[in-house]
Amino acid sequence: MTAAPARTPRSVWDEMSEGNSRFVSGAPRHPRQDVERRAELAGGQRPRAALFGCSDSRLAAEIIFDEGLGDLFVVRNAGQVISDSVIGSLEYAVAVLEVPLIVVLAHDACGAVAAAIDSVGVDAPSLPPLIWRQIAPIVPAVRRVIRSGADAGVTTATVDPEDVGREHLRDTVGQLLHASELISQAVAEGRLAVVGANYRLAEGTASPVVIVGDAGDSQL
Structure with a gap:
């Protein structure tokens, strides 16, 4: 029986x-959304990738990427904000489940981003x-974008x-x-890549903004 090809970050x-x-x-x-797949997974999981995304109800990861049961190890919170629980969950995906890829999924029209912008306004x-x-x-990103556009009148x-x-x-x-030595070491060893992608609600596209590791053209 021929062994299945190794899963690489790029593949x-x-x-x-x-x-x-x-x-x-x-x-x-x-x-992979049928009864047979459900039965196959009852004894364990071996997801293809981990995905950390915003909790927005319009970001259903398996639908956006046309994946099935057991394909994605998904962690979500409002605004995809790093926390100890997020890092621990992603480290589990890398160290125990041996995923070769972490996707961080943001999106346009994000309520958490809008709230962060509103929070720095006068009399917020x-x-x-x-x-x-x-x-x-998220607020530091708001302040940096405003500062970088100050000459153009951005407020x-x-x-x-x-x-x-x-x-x-x-x-x-x-x-x-920075926070996870386990994850950064896996990237350095070529076992893992991290893709930061942005999802456009109207078009349905998930386009890479930043890639770390061998999953495409590195941008960070």
């Missing part, structure tokens, strides 16, 4: 990109403490949320690698 991202293309074109295959209303704690890590009122979202996405990938 997994290529497969996910192909699935996203099928979703965008309206021709998804809905693979106070937020419930736990909501503020969730969006506070809190006019800053582009998509620019902030992409800046926060880069921050998230960087924070993950």
Whole structure:
């Protein structure tokens, strides 16, 4: 019996990109979603990739990438903000489940990004403490984007949320690698790559913004 080919970071991202293309074109295959697949997975899992994304109800990862049961190890919170629980979950995916790829998935029109922008405005209303704690890590990205566009007159009122979202996405990938020696070491050894991608709600496309490791052209 021929052994299955090894899953590499690049081959997994290529497969996910192909699935996203099928979703965008309206021709998804809905693979590995039948009774046989359910029975096959009852004894354990071996996902192709881990995905850390925003909790937004429009970011259903398996649908966006046309994947099936057991394909993605998914971790989500509002605004895809790094935390100990997120890092621990992703380290489990890498160390125990041996995924070769982590996808960090952001999106346009993100409510957490909008709340972070609003929070730095003059006379911004106070937020419930736990909501503020969730969006506070996005605020540095807001301030940097405003500062970088100051010469062009960018203000809190006019800053582009998509620019902030992409800046926060880069921050998230960087924070993950900085906080987790296990993950950064796996990337250095070529066993893992991290792709930060942005999802466009209207088009359905998930396009890479930052790639670390051998999953395509490195951008960080």
